[in-house]
Amino acid sequence: MNFNLRDAGADFWAKANKWQRYVIALAVIAGLFALPLLQNTFLNTPSTPFVSVLFFPMGIYVLMALGLNVVVGKSGLLDLGYVAFYAVGAYAAGILTTHTSLNIWEILPIGIAAAMFSGLILGAAVLRLRGDYLAIVTLGFGEIIRITALNSSSIGGAMGITNIPNPPTTFGLKFDLDNPQNYYWTILVMIIITVLVIRGLAIRRPGRAWESIRQDEDVAELMGVNTYKYKLWAFVFGAAVGGSAGVLFASKSMFISPNIFTYNVSILILAFVVFGGMGNIWGVIAGAMILSYVPERIRFISEARYLIFGLLLVVMMNLRPDGMLPRKKREKIGEVKGVQSE
């Protein structure tokens, strides 16, 4: 298996000139914006409208997979409680829309800040632990958040929060049940922003620090990388992305309850990251798109989706631990070029 699609793509991109790059990027983005046009083709999903599927699960899960990829893929910190940040974002939206007159666009930064704050608290406490303990403690954190929400009657308890308002009409785009494409375009914009930020960070100091922590934390520390600080950064960044997904999800579904934010969601997102290729943005996006779409398209898989995703984790780890599109082998391409084209 010498052919590596990721490296081939990176080589092609490195050879293309500026104009070719603009044309390709614009074509891809335009294609993605036009996806709702495909709603009555063979891609159509049997139980939910195709355009809604584009937003949830596909868009939300791609966004969350990108956030978790920074934590698990880029920095090598196994977070099994990622759903907690999604829940914090969703509950921030649910509580603030029903108790104040703020609209979703005003709440979005508050929800992100709340998720970042919870990420900071959790990260500050647990990031000094060894890698495998980190997995268990983050899992516990996810459960603590869920059970606390379940047992707190002031935020709805097991009933959750209902009647969360849709976002107001913005730039002439109406956000309601009849116009799911507007939600899709919103999340697409957020995904593009997230990708740009991650790419921006990856070629700068934080990206190099994460990479060094992933490869060998002790050596990174010896080389003068403040590993604790950058691990915390990765954690908080991942939390911010998860929180933003939560806010948007709450405003679209109009209803949230603790049962939505289970451990299985964390595992689902982890499966997307592992399947696509830990550390590689494009692999993770492709993995999340495929794996969240297929169970919607094929009813049989939808019943057993967690079973299949669990199996996928085992098979991938045994046969192709780097994922379908592995992260680029920096050592092969050479350091200077590798850093620039990441």
Next chain:
Amino acid sequence: MDLSILVDQFASLTFDGISLGFIYVLIALGYTMVYGVLRLINFANSEVFMIGTFTTILVSTTLFNHTISSNTLTGVKLYYTLAAMLVGSMIVSGLVSVLIEIVAYRRLRSRTTNRLTPLISAIGISIVMAEGIRILTSSAPMGSPRLLEKTILATVWGGDIRLDNVLVIVSGIILLVTLDLFVNKTRLGKGIRAVSMDYDTSRLMGINLNKVISTTFLVGGLGTGAAAFFYITVYEVTRFSIGFELGLAAFTAAVLGGIGNIRGAFAGGIALGLIEMYSSAVFGTQWKSITAFVILVLVLLFKPSGVFGESLQQARV
């Protein structure tokens, strides 16, 4: 916060806590022994427990044709039925545990140095098992026929000593003493201790690693299977998510006592059983499931090597 329940029922909470603690200790073996040998959190052990609880019930309902409404048994019939349930659960759990090692971990040991890889594989296999059972049972809980009459043997300080709790504690002690003898006195036990002291050196010394590791998983699975039988005897109901609920508490017990340390797991399990019972009396049972997590976080933050210290060899000098 309501301290009156704690004060009124202190004795019976203590007895229940100790019997729950023994169940935790036996499950914790599956975590702590594997961690000692492979330095790997055996995530799938919680699902081994889940399989064990279902096996226990299935032995009594299919092999002996008992139903939920069956009468309790007495005399010899009771003894051999319970023995069959215990042995059945232990054998099936032990084999499942060995199988998990072969399917999910063995290939990875020689191929990768990345610590995340076996961990993700372990999470994957545990999801597969829990979901497989969820689909097979249609998410419904499965009740167990009550075969053992829960007679009250004595009342001490206002707390009832029930027969099922006594059974758990007595057989738990017998199993743990047997395990301690096995690890300390036999040749294979010596192999397990050697591998947990130094993986690479023991291989150089000619220890058959695969055999030792399979034995470790087998012993861990046997303990977990016994715990599953005791759990069913006391609580009489199971469902697909039981592994997730109890497995993590048992893992906490292992960490509390110092993971990798068998005698530490004993102390950690009993301590956790008691803490859970007392705290659910004070804060209400709906918070019971996060007690373990909170303790886990506190232990890892302030004393990551556990109250009794990590590693197998320290405890057995």
